[in-house]
Amino acid sequence: MSTAIAARIDSAEQALSVARDLAHHFATGAAARDRDRKLPYKEIDQLSASGLLAITVPARFGGADLPPSVVAEVVRILATADPNIAQIPHSHFVYLNLLRLAAEPPQQRELFEDVLGGSRIANAQSERTGKTVADIATSIRPHNGGLRLDGSKFYCTGSLYAHTLAVLTRLDDPEGKTGLPDGEYVAFIPADAAGIRIIDDWNGIGQRTTGSGTITFEGVSVRGDQLVTRSRAVGAPSGYGAFAQLLHVAIDAGIARGALSAAAEFARTKSRPWFEAGVDNAIDDPLLIQRFGELAVEVTAAEATLTAAGTVVDATVSTSARRAGQAAAAASIAVATAKVVADRAANEVSSALFEVSGTRSAGADLGLDHFWRNARTHTLHDPVRWKYQHIGRALLHHTAPPTHGVI
Structure with missing residues (x-):
């Protein structure tokens, strides 16, 4: 499945230029889309048509084959304007990487060509019912000479906008009828296949238009050539998890920059000075200048660390x-x-935005709270307390972090 023909991007410079142009366009109405939960179908089609979603397609399949650092910078730029739009293609890039690392050449050729044409991939990975996020109940099993997929997924970011779903599933074949080895697989299946129901029930306080709702699978027919063995990417030292996490970092860094820019603009144009400061303009208050300097250091440090990573x-x-x-x-x-x-x-x-902008900035009609709500919601991905653990273990015990795909 593919969409209208997408543009081709050939270089990092072109990708970043296109991202900046789109970000400028997406910034208009971002707060209103988030507040009113107006789903960005038009904007996501524009993102596809720009060619940005194909920048990691390997060169041998006709893509630009741009490195992770460039993808992260593209995502960061988009997140400064609309963090929702920046997160929607996260799993698209992650599962393109899985295809690169683990799929067979015919699988790669088919899906990479679709993506070059503008097709989008979304995840169907997490589940609500397991004891932990790592527990997977969705299964594929033999049925009428083929395979059948059944289960339910949640947090399926981007699914409302997807042409293909990447479904994390486990094999349920105790009698060995399929001839497939035990383990987890990712099934790449059309989003409109019979038996699939995509439910728009995401109700988070932030990232409200990411389409991160529920998908149910009931008797979905799956071919063997639609399955990719997940362990080839996750169980090997491939950098698969680091790439996925790098894009999450890019979203957070983009939110920080977007919030800081919005705060500075508000302070320059709308804020009133505190009477004790004895100045005519809020931006001449030395205490406000000090606070903006502190926040600028925080954002610049986040961006520099993202670049280094x-x-x-x-x-x-x-x-x-x-x-x-x-x-x-x-x-x-x-x-x-x-x-x-x-x-x-x-x-x-995103919280200090209100501190430095003053009471006026809290007006609901302005929608400046979307930066904080988006930051608070998105940063719930993969708790940082475990990041500290892995960093500390590596330093003290020379212990390599695990290859489970989320670090």
């Missing part, structure tokens, strides 16, 4: 097999560090 993740793509384990471990620690810094910056700056 991106460089380390890039190395996982080009490192030799002999050094793959060392490169993947270094990438995970670098990204974990960046996640801690960006998490802090996104939450602190």
